[in-house]
Amino acid sequence: MKPRLYEYASRLSRRRFLKGATALGAASALPAGLMPKPASAQDNLRARILAIPGVGQGSPTDAHWQQVGELCLGATKANVAEGEFAGVELTFMGLNNQNLHNLLFRGFLKPWEAYTGARINWIDLAQADYNSRLQQSIATGTVDFDILEMGAPFEGDTAGRGLLDEMPDWVSAQIDDSDLVGYLQPPVGTWNGKKYRITIDGDCHTFAYRKDYFGEGAIGGAEVPRTWQQVNAVSKALVGQTDPLTGLPAHGYLDPLKGWGGFGFYFICNRAAAYVKHPDDRAWLFDPDTMKPRVNNPGWVQAIQDVMDLIATPGAYPADQINADPGTTAFSQFLAGTGSMLMWWGDVGSSARTSDTSVVGDVVGFGINPGSERRYNSAAGAWEETANEAPVMAYIGWGIYVTSRVSGDEKKRKAAWSAAAHLGGKDLSLWTAAYPSGFQPYRNSHFNYEEWEAAGYDRAFVEDYLGSNADSYNHPNAAIEPRIPGIFQYYSVAEDELAKGFAGQYKSAQETADAIAAAWEKITDQIGRDNQIALYKASLGM
Amino acid sequence: MSGSDQLHVVTSDDISDSRRRMGRALVWGSAALMALVAAAQVAQTAGWRDFGFANWRPTLYAYCLFATCLCWAQVLVRGEQGKRTLFVLPAALFVISLTVFPLLFGLVIAFSNWNLSSLSGRQFNGTANLVQMWHDPFYWNALGNMVIYVAAIVVEYAIAFGLALILAGQIRARKFWRVSFLMPLMLSPVAVSWMIGKSMLEPRFGPLARLARALGIENPSFFESPWMAKLTIMVLDAWTFIPFMMIMLLAGLQAIPKELQEASRVDGASGWKSFWEITFPLMLPVSVTAILIRIIFKLKLADIVITITSGGPGGATDTVTSFIFREYRERSNVGYGTMLAMVYLVLIVIGMTILMKLAARLTRPRT
Numbered sequence: 001m002k003p004r005l006y007e008y009a010s011r012l013s014r015r016r017f018l019k020g021a022t023a024l025g026a027a028s029a030l031p032a033g034l035m036p037k038p039a040s041a042q043d044n045l046r047a048r049i050l051a052i053p054g055v056g057q058g059s060p061t062d063a064h065w066q067q068v069g070e071l072c073l074g075a076t077k078a079n080v081a082e083g084e085f086a087g088v089e090l091t092f093m094g095l096n097n098q099n100l101h102n103l104l105f106r107g108f109l110k111p112w113e114a115y116t117g118a119r120i121n122w123i124d125l126a127q128a129d130y131n132s133r134l135q136q137s138i139a140t141g142t143v144d145f146d147i148l149e150m151g152a153p154f155e156g157d158t159a160g161r162g163l164l165d166e167m168p169d170w171v172s173a174q175i176d177d178s179d180l181v182g183y184l185q186p187p188v189g190t191w192n193g194k195k196y197r198i199t200i201d202g203d204c205h206t207f208a209y210r211k212d213y214f215g216e217g218a219i220g221g222a223e224v225p226r227t228w229q230q231v232n233a234v235s236k237a238l239v240g241q242t243d244p245l246t247g248l249p250a251h252g253y254l255d256p257l258k259g260w261g262g263f264g265f266y267f268i269c270n271r272a273a274a275y276v277k278h279p280d281d282r283a284w285l286f287d288p289d290t291m292k293p294r295v296n297n298p299g300w301v302q303a304i305q306d307v308m309d310l311i312a313t314p315g316a317y318p319a320d321q322i323n324a325d326p327g328t329t330a331f332s333q334f335l336a337g338t339g340s341m342l343m344w345w346g347d348v349g350s351s352a353r354t355s356d357t358s359v360v361g362d363v364v365g366f367g368i369n370p371g372s373e374r375r376y377n378s379a380a381g382a383w384e385e386t387a388n389e390a391p392v393m394a395y396i397g398w399g400i401y402v403t404s405r406v407s408g409d410e411k412k413r414k415a416a417w418s419a420a421a422h423l424g425g426k427d428l429s430l431w432t433a434a435y436p437s438g439f440q441p442y443r444n445s446h447f448n449y450e451e452w453e454a455a456g457y458d459r460a461f462v463e464d465y466l467g468s469n470a471d472s473y474n475h476p477n478a479a480i481e482p483r484i485p486g487i488f489q490y491y492s493v494a495e496d497e498l499a500k501g502f503a504g505q506y507k508s509a510q511e512t513a514d515a516i517a518a519a520w521e522k523i524t525d526q527i528g529r530d531n532q533i534a535l536y537k538a539s540l541g542m
Numbered sequence: 543m544s545g546s547d548q549l550h551v552v553t554s555d556d557i558s559d560s561r562r563r564m565g566r567a568l569v570w571g572s573a574a575l576m577a578l579v580a581a582a583q584v585a586q587t588a589g590w591r592d593f594g595f596a597n598w599r600p601t602l603y604a605y606c607l608f609a610t611c612l613c614w615a616q617v618l619v620r621g622e623q624g625k626r627t628l629f630v631l632p633a634a635l636f637v638i639s640l641t642v643f644p645l646l647f648g649l650v651i652a653f654s655n656w657n658l659s660s661l662s663g664r665q666f667n668g669t670a671n672l673v674q675m676w677h678d679p680f681y682w683n684a685l686g687n688m689v690i691y692v693a694a695i696v697v698e699y700a701i702a703f704g705l706a707l708i709l710a711g712q713i714r715a716r717k718f719w720r721v722s723f724l725m726p727l728m729l730s731p732v733a734v735s736w737m738i739g740k741s742m743l744e745p746r747f748g749p750l751a752r753l754a755r756a757l758g759i760e761n762p763s764f765f766e767s768p769w770m771a772k773l774t775i776m777v778l779d780a781w782t783f784i785p786f787m788m789i790m791l792l793a794g795l796q797a798i799p800k801e802l803q804e805a806s807r808v809d810g811a812s813g814w815k816s817f818w819e820i821t822f823p824l825m826l827p828v829s830v831t832a833i834l835i836r837i838i839f840k841l842k843l844a845d846i847v848i849t850i851t852s853g854g855p856g857g858a859t860d861t862v863t864s865f866i867f868r869e870y871r872e873r874s875n876v877g878y879g880t881m882l883a884m885v886y887l888v889l890i891v892i893g894m895t896i897l898m899k900l901a902a903r904l905t906r907p908r909t
Contacts, residue, residue: 135874139658157659248746259852262872320745322855323765338746486659492872496680496857503768503856523873527660 045071046451049431055456060435065107072428073111075174076418085415086117090406092419093123094149095130100438101149101398105423112422118415120147131488138163146406146416152188152197152396156484158403159191160535165402167195171417175424179443181473183393183480187541198424200432201397202442204472205270205343207367208352210360212244213340219250220340227371227387228274231341232306238340239315245359246337249315254329254339255307257322257502259495262488264326266394268498270343271306273479274372275299277390281379282540284390284479285490286520291532293520295494296513298383299376304501305509311502322502335360343369345394346440346469366468368475390479391472397442400424441466442473483539486527493519555621565618572611576604609635652881658874671881681882683857684865685889687772691843691861694776695836699829701780702787707817709788710795720792727785734782735849743774765851768858775859778846783839787832794828795821830901834894841890862886 049071052064095101102124109120123145125133134150137143138157150158158164172195177185180199189197213220219241225231235252243250256267276299277284286293294300310316318324318338326344334342335358342348352364368391375388400420406413422428426445433441434455441447447470453459472478481487494516501512524532580601582593613631616624655667675681709720726734743764745751754762765771798821806816844863847853853860853868862882870879 132871132874135658139663139874139876161661258854318746319761320763320766323771323851325852332744333746336747485661486657486874489657489659489873489875492868496853496868499852499854500856503854503858505856523657526655526657526875528662531661 045074045427046430047454049427050434050451050455052431055434062103062107065104066110068428068431069108069422070111072108072422072425072431073115075425075427076112076115076422079170079174079421080116080414080418082115083117085411085418088116088118088412088415089121090118090146090412090416090419091121091123091144092147092149093125093133093145095438096124096126097438100436104432104437105149108423108428109419112419116415116418118419120419134158143403143405146403146412147420148401148403149200149398150401151398152483153481153487154483155189155191155196156482156487156535156539158401159196159483160485160531160538163404164191164196165404165407165413165416167198167402168414168417171198171421174421176426179426179445181442181444181470182475183473183478184397184442187539188396188480188483189399190541191535191538193541196401197399198401198420199397199399199442200424200429201399201439202469202473203345203395203397203440204391204393204469204478205266205345205369206391206468206472207369208334208342208344208348209365209367210245210340210363211365212363213238213250219244220252224365224367225341225370226367227373228271228303228306229373231370232309235310235316235341236313239313243337243340245363248338249318251318251339252316253310253341254324254333255310255317255321256324256326256329257307257311257317257499258325258328259492259499260325260327262491262495263395265491265494265498266392267326267343268303268307268494269392269394269479269481270369272300272303273390273392274370274375274388275302276376276378277388277477277479278375278377278379279388279477281377282480282542283378283482283536285482286536287378288537288540288542289533291524291529291536293517294378295520296510296517297376297378299378301509301513302376304498304512307502308509331357366465368468368472388477389475390477391475392479393472393481396480396483398439440469482536484532484535486523489523489527490520493523555623557619557621562619565615568611568618569608569615572604572608576601576608579604605639648880648884651877652884654877656875656877658876664877667877671878672885674878675882675885680857680860680865681862684853684860684862687858687860688841688843688862690772691776691779692837692840694780695833695840698780698784698836699787699833702784702832703791703825703829705784705788706791706795709792723788724785726782727789729782731779731782731845732849734778735846738781739774739778739846739850765859766855768855771851771855771859775846775851778850779840779843782846783836786839787836790828790832790835791825794825797828798824826905830905834897834901837894837897838890841886 049068052067052071053060092102092105094105096103102122106120106122113119131154134148134154135157137145138161143163148158155164175198177195177199181202183204184199184202186195189195189199209224210220212218214222214224216222220234220238223230225234231253238250238252241250242248256264258264273284276294276297284294311322318333324333329339329342330344330348333339334344334348335352337359352358352361368389371387371389373387374383374385376382377384400423402413402416402420406416426443429443430446430451431437432439433443433446434452434457447466449459449462449466452462497506497512497515497519500506500515501509506512506515582591583595583598583601585591586593586595609632612635613628616627616631618624620627651664652671653666653668654664655670656664705723709716709723713719729737742748742750745761745763745766750764751762763770764774802820802824803816806820811819842863843861844867847859847861847864848867851859853864863886866879866882866886869875869882873879
């Protein structure tokens, strides 16, 4: 769970937890015959780990992580004999964001190390250093790690170059990967039909809106916008109105108009996906046969034009929006009471209620990415007057991978996969979903709200907030980004061109889109078109 | 050896031919070994033959051996004279290792097509990067911005000179003001970017925006229009670095002999006349130094831009360094990024050489 989300949910549930503790005390005094029927051992395990340290009992520590790791060792013990990996040394490269990620993994894997006899050395990286460290290791042939925490977008850079080890079948069974939510199922995590990834996280953009802007008599209209056409119409209609919460000028949707190291491109993708992600076609950024960019097709141009229309409408955006990156739109604007609609990752919802600077905690609602009243069919080269929805799975989430360094040594290979499988275990993942870990829920079993409620969470919050994630994850037309080498290079250069377009340096949305397409073609040629085509197809499972 | 040199000789040099031969053999032998190892490594890298090298350390070790032998040979071959050389040679070799070699490697990379995501790795592509740069509107835009940023130094200099004159005068709490004016220089530009650029200048809730609204400006925005954004970046950068120029000029002012100014006053020169005819000309060497160093700092401007505007809106505040940062870091375009940096380096060297020539002419005593 994202730390802020936990903070919020804990605050809600402390009273419920105490109520639960009282009830438990009373129940223990009952005669045996009156006691509720005991749950299965598996249910007991899940309930036991969710009680470490207990919702509302403060942030977990290394001792708790080790405790959870110890309790979840059952699956490892079924596949590995005690001391089987004695003398094996593995190197694990991952992140240390917010003192989570690798720090948790250390705790989870300590009991695993004690049981198997293997030893793990750690390479901890800050998020900002991660990409360059990984790319330089790959480019200079100095991959010095056996296990790797990595986002799916980098699969093209690693799996595409044969740097990863294929997942053995027993791992797939141990982690029960059939439980993964829809969009994390293959082809994500696979290349040429081979599995490489143990998923430990899920990512998607969801729609956050201000409830006080919408409803009978509200300034934004009776209904919450469900399409981008409605979002734009509401954003224009709100010009000149007053925000019901702050008394300052009201605004509609908050487009980030400034780049953000490539991540800003996801936000134009939200608009564009509704137009261009056709249910019959997995591809939406490039033509898979030629790598010809689709970013300048009429659907994408419409998405860019929508933003330009709002830029051209005085007062539609807050002042200085041209200089607002996604961080600004979420944390300096939306949470501070500026604007009424936003697309973002998981943390904005929880921050709305836990951040000291947030004023919108009681009036925030969630949904999936708005759709469109029509869609562009790239294959037919024509618009279809059919409604379309396509939530964007921005970044796809973190996974654990094993590098091909271990492929030649069966004992080391089994040890590496065993360690990775321990971290991606079904029960352990419930704990990471429920407590601060930096990871979002990513399995269908994580959306069993009864389990959360029994652990002490507020049911209404969990259903509202996580429900929007679940609906996005399992959407049949989810827009999943291509896992090809250099994908963030494409995003980064697109941000530069979009910034020029939004600043009025190009004559039209089409010209802006054409500039992006031209820059993308250059990148494709530089990285190698044939190879990109092959990898793109592989990433799409074609 | 000349007679004057003899004064410094503490031992007589009686170098035998065999000792000389040994010295030369050491140099040439270690050089040959280094060339051999390097050639073998190149051959392995090119895929011609596998020598079992795991990395480039053998060549590094061979270079270290050569450097040691070269130093040793100086004494063997040239005796006392060689010992003198030994005072400088290790440092020279160290500098060469850390500047000349990387520069040469940098040039090799600059003339390569090397995208870290490309499976084909680094490939020599001749002048293709130069041609791409020539047609790259982002680079030219950034260079154009740099001209404007550098031109702003004239204003910064005038302000710094004014402040230095005030602080050099007999003002109350002079030490306090000197320290106060120096404070911005002590702050990290990244901290300045966040504290001022992102917080105080925040258009809705930032205190400066509130002040502007109170003064009747309806929608104050410091980074929305291209020129306003450029101006704000220039002001932020100036606020950080004016103290640097000021402190240099202040040191210069304090070094001017008081008698000259007193003499001018006795001769009836007014305050302005005294400044223009005495103080300013005497301050020219210091001024030129301060301006040249400030230009070098300015040409590296990137942190404030990257943090606040990412070069926007639409490239209006982009600097060459911030553009190279995006090209290199975000796009892993190592070859092209290095070429941009190399060209920028050449432009800076040419520009600074011309400026220094002009400065030398300007500060030459008039007869």
